[in-house]
Amino acid sequence: MARxxxxxxxxxxxxxxxxxxxxxxxxxxxxxxxxxxxxxVLGNVARRVHLGVIEDSAIPFADFVKEWQRRVAPTLKPxxxxxxxxxxxxxxxxxxxxxxxxxNLASVENYVARRIEQGAAPSTVNxxxxxxxxxxxxxxxxxxxxxxxxxxxxxxxxxxxxxxxLSVEEIDRLLAACGADxxxxxxxxxxxxxxxxxxxxxxxxxxxxxxxNRVALIGETKNGEARRVYLNETAFSALAGLPVRLDGRLFxxxxxxxxxxFGRIVKRAGIEDFRLHDLRHSFASYQAMAGIQxxxxxxxxxxxxxRMTARYTHLSDAYLRxxxxxxxxxxxxxxxxxxxxxxxxxxxxxxxxLSAARG
Numbered sequence: 001m002a003r004x005x006x007x008x009x010x011x012x013x014x015x016x017x018x019x020x021x022x023x024x025x026x027x028x029x030x031x032x033x034x035x036x037x038x039x040x041v042l043g044n045v046a047r048r049v050h051l052g053v054i055e056d057s058a059i060p061f062a063d064f065v066k067e068w069q070r071r072v073a074p075t076l077k078p079x080x081x082x083x084x085x086x087x088x089x090x091x092x093x094x095x096x097x098x099x100x101x102x103x104n105l106a107s108v109e110n111y112v113a114r115r116i117e118q119g120a121a122p123s124t125v126n127x128x129x130x131x132x133x134x135x136x137x138x139x140x141x142x143x144x145x146x147x148x149x150x151x152x153x154x155x156x157x158x159x160x161x162x163x164x165x166l167s168v169e170e171i172d173r174l175l176a177a178c179g180a181d182x183x184x185x186x187x188x189x190x191x192x193x194x195x196x197x198x199x200x201x202x203x204x205x206x207x208x209x210x211x212x213n214r215v216a217l218i219g220e221t222k223n224g225e226a227r228r229v230y231l232n233e234t235a236f237s238a239l240a241g242l243p244v245r246l247d248g249r250l251f252x253x254x255x256x257x258x259x260x261x262f263g264r265i266v267k268r269a270g271i272e273d274f275r276l277h278d279l280r281h282s283f284a285s286y287q288a289m290a291g292i293q294x295x296x297x298x299x300x301x302x303x304x305x306x307r308m309t310a311r312y313t314h315l316s317d318a319y320l321r322x323x324x325x326x327x328x329x330x331x332x333x334x335x336x337x338x339x340x341x342x343x344x345x346x347x348x349x350x351x352x353x354l355s356a357a358r359g
């Protein structure tokens with residue numbers, strides 16, 4: 001039974017919460033205030049038990065972020081932790097200095113507008129809002145909030161995926177720019193010839209390669225599933241030529257190190273608008289131009305969603321020109337339907353799956 005009682009010079013309240021747990025809280029030296037607080041607490045408990053109404057917590061947003069990080073950290077991969085917690089630290093906590101319950105749809109829409117004014121890309125802002133939405137969903141599940149406050153907040157429209165891939169001439173210049181850097185050249189060749197992501201290549205070890213069957217075994221990918229990556233002659237030779245290291249790793253780079261080093265060789269090669277991840281675009285685009293169907297390309301890239309694969313299947317002008325020139329209709333004796341003519345634009349190179357038309 002709920003009651004107010006005195007202990008020493010202070011008044012306390014004694015009650016049972018909505019989960020059936022008995023609780024006692026010290027209020028202070030005033031009996032009237034203690035009774036009023038107890039009445040309010042009992043009202044909240046009754047609304048919770050009989051109506052399912054949860055009172056919004058007055059916890060500061062910054063404190064809730066700490067609790068959220070503590071509880072979700074075991075469920076996230078290290079890379080996701082770094083990205084999500086970085087967004088919370090750099091952007092969300094400074095933008096919302098008040099209480100968790102004070103954040104509403106209007107304040108978040110203002111945040112989105114400010115970030116766009118600051119020059120952030122729509123895709124960047126969408127990722128930040130995705131983290132904030134995740135926080136609020138947990139806040140509702142953990143009963144810090146009675147309802148999800150961001151219903152109706154639509155993501156910003158993002159630009160279509162990049163269509164940038166290297167021409168054959170650019171590939172030659174890029175490799176030449178690697179100079180005597182054995183590791184950087186091998187990294188570039190492996191990424192170009194397998195389509196593996198940066199961290200997948202960096203995670204390769206001697207033991208993760210089936211040297212007899214020329215297969216790389218990736219234990220954990222971006223989508224959370226293990227997969228096998230087949231190595232052509234160029235990729236296999238690049239890996240086989242690397243020195244044996246004591247730690248078993250094939251590459252000594254960290255993620256940021258290899259990105260910075262790659263940026264330098266791109267600049268040295270005089271190649272415009274090209275990023276490390278575009279090596280994956282190049283692999284996928286040339287595979288598509290060589291006739292690999294989307295289902296097969298999806299398997300090669302390790303995608304769960306076929307829509308992701310479609311972003312990579314960009315075709316070169318030379319390929320499209322070859323396709324048009326290969327079919328001549330209504331030209332009398334010149335009428336020809338020659339698939340082999342299209343093939344001349346994608347003549348296979350010796351041991352290099354990326355050899356293609358020089359457009």
